[in-house]
Amino acid sequence: MELEIRHLRVICAIAESGSLTRAAKTLRLSQPGLTAQLRRIETMLGGALFERASQGVRPTAFGELVLVRARAVLPAIDDLVFGLRAPAQHRTLRIGTVNAPLLAGLVTWLDAAHPEARVTTVTRGASTRLVELVEATQLELAVVGDCPGFELAARPSVVLQPVATEPVFAMMAAGHPLATRPEVTLKELAAEDWIVPPPDDDRIREYWATVFHGAGLAMRVRHEVEGPVLLDLVLAGRGVSLCQATSRQYPGLVIRPIADNPLWYRHLLAWHRDGPLTAEASEIVERARSAYNEASRRNDAYPAWLARGAS
Template sequence: MDLEIRHLRVVCAIAEAGSLTRAAASLRMTQPGLSAQLRRIEAMLGGIMFDRQQSGATPTPFGELVIARARAILPGVEGLLADTARATRHSSGSGRIRVGSVGAPLLGHLLLAVGALLPEADLTSRCRYSPVALLDDLAAGRLEAAVLGDHPGQELPQRKGVACHTIADEPVFALLPAAHPLTAQDEISLADLLEEDWAVPRPDGDRTREYWASLCASADRAPSAPYEAEGRQLIEIVRAGLAVSLCQATFIEVPGVAVRPLAGNPLWYRHILAWHQGGPLAAVSTEILRRVVDGYQAACSESPAYARWRELNPRAARPRGCTADRQAGTAPTRPPSMTRS
């Protein structure tokens, strides 16, 4: 893991709050998640930065050194990002459309929608693991639109000037080797899956791994996770029969792997389309949203396991992107399907 600006922000937030609990609240993270991230930062830098006691978190001499440097660096970096964002907006005008995405099935549909509605635009895209980083890019004007995602209890923070609309809430499914005995079942219990070795994403890209762990804790057992990978590498580990994992319901099965629903639908994922309210896409946002929802419906039909699940759960599977459910300054809502028993 390389040191990033957000790591310096985390260190400064803990120092300013005086405790991990208060810092986690200000950063919209869980306290265990923040504690784990701090340990990774300390391991990377080679020293303990905070003396952690019940009364709070006090910087160590090593921590005071890091905090002082971070406080000196961050204003300059923030100023650089703000200045370059303004310069880019001024030079690009409405002719340049920059789109971002997390790993989700909506990016292609978003690009097609923008290209059809603004055919003269210079359209570019980039992908990142962290939806918060993309949200920050939208708020700063470094992106015009983005495909985002979050989980229950990990809702993305609001950003001034950014409209966020839920496309759909979908369950998280099990990803297994095609020859695994559990594939004979129509749905798989989380407890049975926890008997296997897992392949999991790295903990620093987004909060997916943290969410998985929190739900597994409800089964009073942490998964054995000897393999850390993402994307194609994770699929190859599962295909080789070395581990199981989890995936979005819209994941398209490839030879060698199988996708099955989890019994009781204990885990969920929310697909979100977001754009800058002052950008060139605001005027065509309704039509873009409609086209992306249509694209999501097509992606659902391409996943046999999800198509079957939707037939059995028609109300829970209904997309929600045709009407706005969240804009800047308003709180997100969850449909009944997101309530876990």
Template structure:
């Protein structure tokens, strides 16, 4: 038997109803037909999904495992099939996307405070995916990042504005031999293990590997992850160093240090659909994002100190 989306919907309906008879009514089939279908689905999965008892039907541990993933699949498929809203530009809800950064957080807090503006938030790791969601009319605006030399491609239907260009710093344990340095030479990290987040579709982490090659080494990367909490845990434990945004906050057991010579840079951008409900607020969006970015810098002593040393020489 080949599993189909309708089979996933059936097992979700059974779990929601708590009984085969109620589920049969919900999906519009007879109870014997639903029972036979469930048996075929369980055969395809190779295990029992539900346990039948006096109080009804409940998922087995394996069934709960399958249900969690089935619901996620169905949610994603339903989102894809929903397409663009019919009342897209007339909606009073603006769909904001972005990669999680202090700039995004600050922009959102400012938008939430604007009278008459309601927003929903959608975060993604990949800036390229966020740009595609804008182009396909599934987002109205987004904060993005890219890297000099690996800029996001222009999309005719999407407006884009540069907010800031900033260096990439390094996150290391406070017990690292170089933790007390004002800035760290990339070459001096050649002997460290690294934790680097996976490809984001616009040049990361390729730019990191290129910078390391120019510094004379290939980084040893036994860890790859996007979860910031886990990255910080590895770094704080002295198990790895990690490239990071300059606005990353230090904390217990962790320090953020600039890289000498600034071999790595990233750009923060704001983008919006030219025919979307936020197009007329493009200047305001950019101003909000710039304010949020300046606010984040002011709250990061390591970044503010780096800026003071540059005497205004950072690229615009």
């Protein structure tokens, strides 16, 4: 395990909140998960960073030293990514995103609506980090997402506006036995090997596991990978995975609804209350919904699912 920027953010969040419980809520992690992560960080750095206090935790002497370095490093990293840019001849609109199907349509509209501006995009694996960047005015807009019971925490200076909520579908190789079904069940999926992304601050993995546990089932995870590697393993028939209902259809890939729709994902827009896009926020939300509706036709399964619901 190597020290990463996200580990420094974890240490700072614990110090700022003075409590593992409060820090876990801010980071959208479970407290046991945060505790385990802190122990791994401490092992890697070679010493305890926090000690128990009367109402939470406080940094040790070694922890204070690490915090001084972390607080010096993190702003520099953010400046490197968002602040140190060549002098712009035009206004810049910085858009952040997770894996959002509506992004391309929204950016296309923003480009047309703001010909005087330079629209740029960055991606992050977890929505929490994007909301933090909106709060710090390092992004003008972000396309984020969350799941039932694991909603993004409210921040006074950030508006979180829902755009669309969609079911989570299963995906598998075309030759998989479940691919012949019009829909699959959680029980059938639980009997398969799983290919899933590693746990992250977005807590989507925790949400999936919670839903399966509530049904008396468990996900038999065999491969923890993400991005193109995850898709390659699914296409190779090495297991099943989950995807947004708006996921793009690829040759050899089959996307199927899950019976009774037990899993959901919500798309939201985030902007600063005092940001430059506030005045046109209502129109941006409508354009985002239009872009989402266009993206809902990227595979055959979702339009069919929507048609059944409308009939």
